[in-house]
Amino acid sequence: MANEWATFGADLHLDLTGRGRRKALMDALREAVRSGRLTAGTRLPSSRSLAADLGMARNTVADAYAELTAEGWLTARQGSGTRVAPRSEPRPGPRPDPRPDPRPDPHPRAAGHPRPRPPLRPTPGTPLYDLQAGRPDVASFPRADWLKAARKALTAAPNDAFGYGDPRGRIELRTALAEYLARARGVHADPDRIVVCSGFVHGLQLVGRVLRDRGVRAVGVESFGLRAHRDLLARQDLRTPALGLDEKGTRTQELGEMGGVGAVLMTPAHQFPLGGALAPARRAAAVDWARAEGGLILEDDYDGEFRYDRQAVGALQGLDPERVVYFGTASKSLAPGLRLAWMMLPGDLAGEVAAAKGEIDWVSAATDQLTFAEFLASGAYDRHVRAMRLRYRRRRDQLVAAVAAHAPALRVSGIAAGLHVVLELPPGTEESTLRAAAGQGLALLGVDRFRHPDAAPLPDGIVVGYGTPPDSAWSGALETLCRVLP
Structure with a gap:
């Protein structure tokens, strides 16, 4: 089964x-x-x-x-x-703001291309084995199917696809994404509310700019997450106070006590990096806060397709599309090098974010957008995700079994989804384990690496990614990991 x-x-x-x-x-x-x-x-x-x-x-x-x-x-x-079946009723839901003027600037400014998400931990030279979290198996990129989709998409592409275009992205891709997100992630989707961007960081940069222009001065964040995201918001002159976290996930009930917070950035389906899903009562509390205070929830659904033991947790956006900005990306499911991501925005925000993107750049190549649209519509994306889900599940099972055999006292958590697990270590051993790993050519990150400066420490642990090593190196990576465990 x-x-x-x-x-x-x-x-x-x-x-x-x-x-x-x-x-x-x-x-x-x-x-x-x-x-x-x-x-x-x-x-x-x-x-x-x-x-x-x-x-x-x-x-x-x-x-x-x-x-x-x-x-x-x-x-x-x-x-x-x-x-x-076809239905005669009009599709419900409010219409978005009028579209921004898609006409190109006759004197376009230099592109403000955001930097790709930086490596989570710089290492001298190239590590022998990379077990850093958040990285997929790029060796499994479906080259033949992607090429087939590219040929078909380019053959059918209208001439205007090679012009400046709409800053929201190609309509073909936005339409295909709306169908997929509604079907697979439970998102209330409308192509007119989608803005295609070059990655989560790019999308967060655009939304942060609009929030700042709206007068927001603080965005709540989870107490454990990526420092790069906090730093990006700080560069937008936005404070990032931390919400507490426990076995049920982020303590969203604390939002009402955080004065001046206009939005909250969360990973509700699979908390990064600790791995749990936000409890239903906590999801409801976040939406209740957003409705009561006029706030926004910024939902990072970075690996929503990869859940192994039961059907994936649906997107939080489905609870209130007018109070949630949904971020999705192809970086984990396909490859980060594609630089393809998307936002599903509330109606009153879609026009502002699209306008902000149009003022900076258009970023994502139209040909790649058309190819991805065909890849989605043909069913090739579903097939690829299913195949990778099975591959990653095998690796997760092998990792859990290896740890149980070599270090049975260690607790493994965050295993239900995603591309990484967390290993809880004996007190005082996190840094020594990381040093031992580096000495063995193993790129690895500790739990404390992801802690917000204002958050209380958690028990020592390491975050082990299992997506990156090619099949030929996977057994060696597991053996090396087991050698350095305390």
Whole structure:
């Protein structure tokens, strides 16, 4: 069942509530279609695939599909699969602000291209093995499928694709992203509210600038996270006070006590770097704060596709699209070198962020955007994510097993999702373990590396990434890691 969950079909996020698995599934599908999250023509996963995802019998899913088809919610045709049926109702939701003027500046300024996300830890020379967190297996980039998508996209590309274009990004990509995010991540998606950017850092830079211009002076952050993100906000003259963190995730109930905070930056689906998912009550508390105070939640969904033991936690944005800025990226699922990321913005913010991007640069190449749009629409992205999910799960299992065999006293956490785990070490051993790792040519980071200056320390630990080493080096990386563990 676990392997089936990882490999078959397209992803579909559903929230099943209430008694009776079949009824809960039917209600969730009806609501997804009624709300417009699943649009007409969207192809649903096969009954086998969805049954594996949801942990239910295949006949239960097949019966639900058949009844919804009879009711007119779905259509089923041999060779075409099960799809969302056309509906006459207009799609609900407020319309975004008028579009910014897409006409190019006749005297464009020099591009203010943001620097790519810097390495988390500089190391002298090239390490023998790289186990730093947040890095994917770029050797598995799907070159043949990407080339196929590029050829098809360039053949069909309109002439205006090679002009200055819309600062929000190509409409083909924004449309494909809206369909995918609604289906796979539970996002309330509208192509007109998407702004394509060159990475999470670029998107955060744009949103930070708009927040500052709106009068925001502080953005709350998680007590453990990337210093690069805090530094970027600080360069926008925004303070970054830290929220506490415990076994249920970030203590979002503290937001109301943080005076002057206009937004909060979070990784709710998979906290970086500690690895937990934000508890449902904490998610609700964050949304309640944003509604009451007119604040914004900046949701970094950096590796939302990679959850291994059950269906992925849905995006927080689905709880209130007008109070959440959703950030997604292809850096973990495909490769950071593509420089492709996106934001799903509230209606009153979309125009301002697009205008800010247009004043600085356009950044993401139109040809890459068109290729990614075709890659998404053809189903190649779903297939690649499923294959990588299985590969990363195998590596996670091998890592956990190796640690259990060589250092059974060590606690391993954050294993349910993502590309890294956290190993809790005996008190006072974090720095000595890192020194031993460096001496063995192992690039590794300690938990304290990610601590906010105002946050209390956590027990000693190391953050071990398992995405980067190629298959040929993976066993050697594991052996080296086990040698340096206390």
